[in-house]
Amino acid sequence: MSNTPDLRVGVVGAGLMGTDHITRLTTTIAGATVSAIVEPDETRSAAATALAPGAATYTRIEDALEAGAMDAVVVATPGQFHEPVLLAALRAGLPILCEKPLTPDPESSWRVLETEQAVGRRLIQVGFMRRFDPQYRQLRDLVAAGTAGELLMVRGVHRNPAVPGSYTQQMLINDSVVHEFDVVPWLAGGTIRSVEVRYAKRNALSPAHLREPILVLMELDNDVLVDVEMNVSIQFGYQVATEAVFQRGVARIGQPEGLQLWQDAAFRIAEHEGFGTRFSAAYDAQLRAWVDATRRGEATGPSAWDGYKVAVACAAGVEALGTTGPVALDLPPAPDLYA
Numbered sequence: 074m075s076n077t078p079d080l081r082v083g084v085v086g087a088g089l090m091g092t093d094h095i096t097r098l099t100t101t102i103a104g105a106t107v108s109a110i111v112e113p114d115e116t117r118s119a120a121a122t123a124l125a126p127g128a129a130t131y132t133r134i135e136d137a138l139e140a141g142a143m144d145a146v147v148v149a150t151p152g153q154f155h156e157p158v159l160l161a162a163l164r165a166g167l168p169i170l171c172e173k174p175l176t177p178d179p180e181s182s183w184r185v186l187e188t189e190q191a192v193g194r195r196l197i198q199v200g201f202m203r204r205f206d207p208q209y210r211q212l213r214d215l216v217a218a219g220t221a222g223e224l225l226m227v228r229g230v231h232r233n234p235a236v237p238g239s240y241t242q243q244m245l246i247n248d249s250v251v252h253e254f255d256v257v258p259w260l261a262g263g264t265i266r267s268v269e270v271r272y273a274k275r276n277a278l279s280p281a282h283l284r285e286p287i288l289v290l291m292e293l294d295n296d297v298l299v300d301v302e303m304n305v306s307i308q309f310g311y312q313v314a315t316e317a318v319f320q321r322g323v324a325r326i327g328q329p330e331g332l333q334l335w336q337d338a339a340f341r342i343a344e345h346e347g348f349g350t351r352f353s354a355a356y357d358a359q360l361r362a363w364v365d366a367t368r369r370g371e372a373t374g375p376s377a378w379d380g381y382k383v384a385v386a387c388a389a390g391v392e393a394l395g396t397t398g399p400v401a402l403d404l405p406p407a408p409d410l411y412a
């Protein structure tokens with residue numbers, strides 16, 4: 074691929090994740106150059122441009138498209154602003170890496186699917202980066218190999234140390250469990266049949282407007298039962314861990330790793346501070362896979378259809394926050410483009 078020119082990438086939204094993608098594209102990922110930054114906030118735009126000298130700056134994606142400033146787009150605006158950016162980039166025929174979620178609800182995700190189908194080829198990869206985490210991939214391979222027997226249950230924890238005041242009750246589902254709604258069916262080889270939410274004793278350290286931690290139960294159509302503790306006030310660090318129960322064994326991923334220290338009659342091992350460290354390798358691998366596939370003229374990773382299925386699961390999850398018992402999912406058949 075060394076004779077192929079660099080992919081000119083436009084990054085739309087230069088906040089936390091947009092800046093992170095710009096840094097990785099500029100310093101770590103071969104074969105790509107950040108050619109455009111689309112960001113309405115002047116201070117953020119200037120800070121991002123300093124990381125990618127030579128990138129042209131715009132405040133609206135329409136202007137960057139009209140200028141022909143990019144061959145492909147990374148969408149890193151907040152989820153509620155994904156749809157207009159996606160539709161504009163799709164209509165221009167550009168490949169897209171869209172941060173999770175595809176969009177915040179099934180109706181808008183369906184409109185994105187329809188637009189991609191009208192273009193006639195897969196252009197969107199959704200940023201469910203856990204699929205690129207080496208440990209999740211190992212676990213998926215183990216499930217597929219069947220060497221420990223059939224998978225029976227998946228038990229997960231998703232713990233954030235704390236969240237900002239702007240984090241709402243629905244975000245427990247839409248912003249956080251959204252990852253499990255994608256990665257667990259992917260690794261377990263099934264589709265989500267229903268979602269249920271149970272409330273634990275409330276953590277008095279949670280922000281006053283949040284009732285959490287919660288336990289999210291998912292039934293898959295292959296009868297695998299999944300439980301996820303979603304906790305955003307765990308204080309001590311960031312922990313995303315999974316235990317898979319098989320017929321003849323148990324597998325764990327996401328355990329603390331690195332230096333082990335015995336000192337002062339105690340044992341210590343570092344835990345992650347945030348998703349930026351826990352999934353650093355996954356963010357790199359996700360971008361690398363996207364850039365390489367795009368340069369080959371192909372699409373890879375989670376598709377817009379995967380994004381739609383997750384949006385349906387999130388809608389069920391949000392409903393389950395306010396009801397007792399499981400909420401069933403109602404999924405249409407996959408359109409031909411994604412079958």
Ligand SMILES: NC(=O)C1=CN([C@@H]2O[C@H](COP(=O)(O)OP(=O)(O)OC[C@H]3O[C@@H](n4cnc5c(N)ncnc54)[C@H](O)[C@@H]3O)[C@@H](O)[C@H]2O)C=CC1
Pocket residue numbers: 085086087088089090091111112113114117132133134149150151152154158172173174200202248348
């Ligand atoms: N994969 C992961 O682990 C994570 C993914 N995310 C996802 O990344 C996305 C961005 O989140 P953050 O970076 O935390 O948000 P942020 O709020 O830090 O940054 C978003 C940026 O988008 C800009 N923006 C808003 N509307 C725009 C538009 N129409 N055109 C161009 N720029 C626009 C804002 O001015 C802001 O600078 C979200 O979809 C979020 O769910 C966030 C954190 C972790």
Ligand SMILES: O=C1[C@@H](O)[C@H](O)[C@@H](O)[C@H](O)[C@H]1O
Pocket residue numbers: 233248249252348
């Ligand atoms: O996507 C992410 C955040 O938006 C979300 O708030 C966190 O809970 C997740 O762990 C992180 O990966």
